[in-house]
Amino acid sequence: MTVVQKYGGTSVGSVERLRNVAHRVASRAIDGEQVAVVVSAMGKTTDDLLALARDVNPRPPRRETDLLMATGEMVSSALLAMALGDLGCPAVALTGAQAGVFTDETFGRARIRGIDTWRIEEEFSAGNVVVVAGFQGQSPQGDYVTLGRGGSDTSAVALGAALNASQVEIYTDVQGIYTTDPRIEPKARCLKDIAAEEMLEAAQQGAGVMHPRAVELGLLYDMPILVASSQAEFGSGGGTIIRREVQMEPENRVRTIALDRDVASVTLRHVPDRPGIAAQIFGPLADAGISVDTIVQNASELQLTDLTFTVTDDDWERTQEISKPLAGDLGAANVLFDRDLVKVSLIGTGMQSGPGYAATMFRSLSEAGINIELITTSEIRITCLVRADRGDEAVRVLHSAFELDQEV
Numbered sequence: 206m207t208v209v210q211k212y213g214g215t216s217v218g219s220v221e222r223l224r225n226v227a228h229r230v231a232s233r234a235i236d237g238e239q240v241a242v243v244v245s246a247m248g249k250t251t252d253d254l255l256a257l258a259r260d261v262n263p264r265p266p267r268r269e270t271d272l273l274m275a276t277g278e279m280v281s282s283a284l285l286a287m288a289l290g291d292l293g294c295p296a297v298a299l300t301g302a303q304a305g306v307f308t309d310e311t312f313g314r315a316r317i318r319g320i321d322t323w324r325i326e327e328e329f330s331a332g333n334v335v336v337v338a339g340f341q342g343q344s345p346q347g348d349y350v351t352l353g354r355g356g357s358d359t360s361a362v363a364l365g366a367a368l369n370a371s372q373v374e375i376y377t378d379v380q381g382i383y384t385t386d387p388r389i390e391p392k393a394r395c396l397k398d399i400a401a402e403e404m405l406e407a408a409q410q411g412a413g414v415m416h417p418r419a420v421e422l423g424l425l426y427d428m429p430i431l432v433a434s435s436q437a438e439f440g441s442g443g444g445t446i447i448r449r450e451v452q453m454e455p456e457n458r459v460r461t462i463a464l465d466r467d468v469a470s471v472t473l474r475h476v477p478d479r480p481g482i483a484a485q486i487f488g489p490l491a492d493a494g495i496s497v498d499t500i501v502q503n504a505s506e507l508q509l510t511d512l513t514f515t516v517t518d519d520d521w522e523r524t525q526e527i528s529k530p531l532a533g534d535l536g537a538a539n540v541l542f543d544r545d546l547v548k549v550s551l552i553g554t555g556m557q558s559g560p561g562y563a564a565t566m567f568r569s570l571s572e573a574g575i576n577i578e579l580i581t582t583s584e585i586r587i588t589c590l591v592r593a594d595r596g597d598e599a600v601r602v603l604h605s606a607f608e609l610d611q612e613v
């Protein structure tokens with residue numbers, strides 16, 4: 206049997222923790238399993254490398270930024286293989302490229318196109334544990350590329366699919382997937398399971414515990430993903446399983462609440478309301494590779510309309526550069542930029558079948574004196590944008606309003 210495990214940054218954040226991971230991995234290898242381990246960079250290494258890059262160039266080129274960031278995972282994979290060797294467990298460390306992870310050429314957020322597993326299989330045959338540097342791959346030009354922040358999860362699920370593993374094990378610094386980020390609400394409960402669709406929405410809406418594309422791949426390949434603590438014993442029954450089908454909980458239809466701090470909004474005021482105006486605005490943004498999230502257009506008055514949209518902090522500067530002159534060209538009265546917002550989302554497949562969730566959400570927030578700036582929904586999600594300094598409180602208010610701290 207093939208086991209694919211992934212250990213996150215905190216779990217490999219020190220020599221002691223690396224040794225702990227080595228013990229866990231070795232114990233699975235002794236059981237006769239073929240083990241592939243994906244690792245993140247140690248602790249805050251990726252942040253430190255990015256800060257270094259900005260110290261030498263405030264706008265570092267994307268290609269070299271990826272090359273630099275990729276070194277973080279090389280360090281941790283090499284060290285883990287060494288620690289395994291020290292335990293008498295034969296292991297090799299491979300970069301993403303050496304492990305056959307091929308991607309497109311989008312620096313900073315590359316997509317995996319395929320994994321050629323021959324090298325890994327060869328190392329398995331030689332009796333080695335294979336430690337793979339997560340978060341990275343090789344572009345068609347042979348460049349190092351990274352998969353986006355948190356992308357080691359995606360490396361692991363992609364490897365699991367390529368190696369036909371029966372599930373992928375993601376080990377992290379919490380017990381599993383909770384009803385909301387336990388750092389925001391200590392009363393949050395760890396879930397036994399969560400539907401992949403729900404986890405995908407939560408991940409896309411800021412629940413940083415899983416990389417969205419990892420969940421997407423899990424759905425695509427029907428690959429169950431176990432999320433558990435890197436301190437907990439394997440097989441102890443702890444952790445959360447993310448899978449396609451889960452048993453519906455009979456009562457509580459809100460499964461989890463996500464908070465996204467990575468939001469910036471742009472409002473074009475008093476834009477002449479004529480056909481084609483939206484295309485004129487969003488065309489240039491799309492051409493610049495900026496993905497726009499929420500879009501709200503107010504009802505037009507005297508042929509003038511207000512148009513608000515949100516982007517991520519990463520795209521913030523370029524969005525400003527593009528939308529300022531654009532607002533002038535389109536005849537907008539002015540353009541407002543706001544970075545002081547967060548998104549709070551209720552997520553649950555069960556919300557489709559029951560009314561009243563939105564009403565309870567809006568009422569609870571208003572009773573707490575939290576103003577809602579924008580509202581958006583999907584079939585299984587209701588999202589409100591609120592002021593950044595009220596975000597954590599909004600999460601706690603909703604967690605309590607929907608009684609997520611209570612077992613159903």
Ligand code: ADP
Pocket residue numbers: 212213214215216245355376377378379381382383384385386387388411412413414415461
């Ligand atoms: P790793 O380094 O292991 O990849 P991350 O920091 O990426 O770990 O993800 C784990 C963190 O995700 C937790 O420490 C927690 O604060 C945060 N988190 C956010 N939402 C949730 C949630 N719903 N359940 C559990 N953890 C969450």
Ligand code: ASP
Pocket residue numbers: 213214245246251252277339340353354355356357358
């Ligand atoms: N080291 C990378 C990051 O910090 C990737 C990961 O941890 O998954 O984003």
Ligand code: MG
Pocket residue numbers: 213355358413414415416
């Ligand atoms: Mg992570």
